[in-house]
Amino acid sequence: xxxxxxxxxxxxxxxxxxxxxxxxxxxxxxxxxxxxxxxxxxxxxxxxxxxxxxxxxxxxxxxxxxxxxxxxxxxxxxxxxxxxxxxxxxxxxxxxxxxxxxxxxxxxxxxxxxxxxxxxxxxxxxxxxxxxxxxxxxxxxxxxxxxxxxxxxxxxxxxxxxxxxxxxxxxxxxxxxxxxxxxxxxxxxxxxxxxxxxxxxxxxxxxxxxxxxxxxxxxxxxxxxxxxxxxxxxxxxxx
Amino acid sequence: xxxxxxxxxxxxxxxxxxxxxxxxxxxxxxxxxxxxxxxxxxxxxxxxxx
Numbered sequence: 001x002x003x004x005x006x007x008x009x010x011x012x013x014x015x016x017x018x019x020x021x022x023x024x025x026x027x028x029x030x031x032x033x034x035x036x037x038x039x040x041x042x043x044x045x046x047x048x049x050x051x052x053x054x055x056x057x058x059x060x061x062x063x064x065x066x067x068x069x070x071x072x073x074x075x076x077x078x079x080x081x082x083x084x085x086x087x088x089x090x091x092x093x094x095x096x097x098x099x100x101x102x103x104x105x106x107x108x109x110x111x112x113x114x115x116x117x118x119x120x121x122x123x124x125x126x127x128x129x130x131x132x133x134x135x136x137x138x139x140x141x142x143x144x145x146x147x148x149x150x151x152x153x154x155x156x157x158x159x160x161x162x163x164x165x166x167x168x169x170x171x172x173x174x175x176x177x178x179x180x181x182x183x184x185x186x187x188x189x190x191x192x193x194x195x196x197x198x199x200x201x202x203x204x205x206x207x208x209x210x211x212x213x214x215x216x217x218x219x220x221x222x223x224x225x226x227x228x229x230x231x232x233x234x235x236x237x238x239x
Numbered sequence: 240x241x242x243x244x245x246x247x248x249x250x251x252x253x254x255x256x257x258x259x260x261x262x263x264x265x266x267x268x269x270x271x272x273x274x275x276x277x278x279x280x281x282x283x284x285x286x287x288x289x
Binding site for chain 1: 241242243245246248249250252253256257259260261263264265267268270271272274275278
């Protein structure tokens with residue numbers, strides 16, 4: 001496994017995996033969207049339950065991506081692995097995208113269901129904070145010219161920001177929120193019918209595959225960019 | 240379908256954001272790869288000439 005941490009080996013593996021992964025992502029998304037639009041309506045929410053099939057997977061992925069980013073940052077910061085910070089930086093815009101989808105689809109779901117686009121309850125506020133942390137992480141990389149320094153500061157920000165992840169997850173349990181509690185990721189059985197659970201799981205798999213396809217593509221681009229930079233620095237010094 | 244606007248807007252917004260991510264990532268990947276291949280080809284040309 002650690003053999004693929006070598007950039008050259010990683011590129012070789014990624015080059016073989018990316019096309020099949022993109023193809024699989026498209027197929028699973030197609031199946032998921034078909035299931036989402038043919039699923040029965042909820043007895044309370046009616047057709048708006050279809051928003052759940054994108055809102056919930058996006059929310060799950062926003063937390064997954066941040067956790068992934070944090071672990072990659074630890075690998076880069078503590079173990080000083082060359083690909084750690086690259087992996088974290090590659091994941092960040094994807095996570096920010098998922099979080100933005102969560103916020104926007106949440107508002108579009110909230111308006112017909114709750115009669116409001118937004119409330120400052122614990123779940124919504126903590127997800128908004130998560131979005132700002134993603135933006136802050138990306139801003140650190142953009143603002144600091146020296147890559148090593150940017151990587152260290154971004155990694156520290158990622159580690160500190162990780163405290164928000166359990167807050168997002170458990171906010172519906174710890175506080176009295178308008179947002180409903182967990183229906184799927186619970187210790188006992190999911191509180192959701194199979195007719196709605198299956199499309200939800202398929203869409204969650206689609207989002208997960210999309211993350212890996214995007215991340216692999218971004219990793220390859222980042223490694224190429226790094227090689228070009230090293231080469232140009234070498235020419236500049238030789239000149 | 241009741242609330243059709245909210246449902247289609249949600250899927251539309253999601254598609255926009257995800258497509259944006261996909262297009263941006265793939266474009267960046269192709270640009271970097273092309274540049275690297277161009278520099279590799281340039282170097283090989285220099286080796287042959289020297």
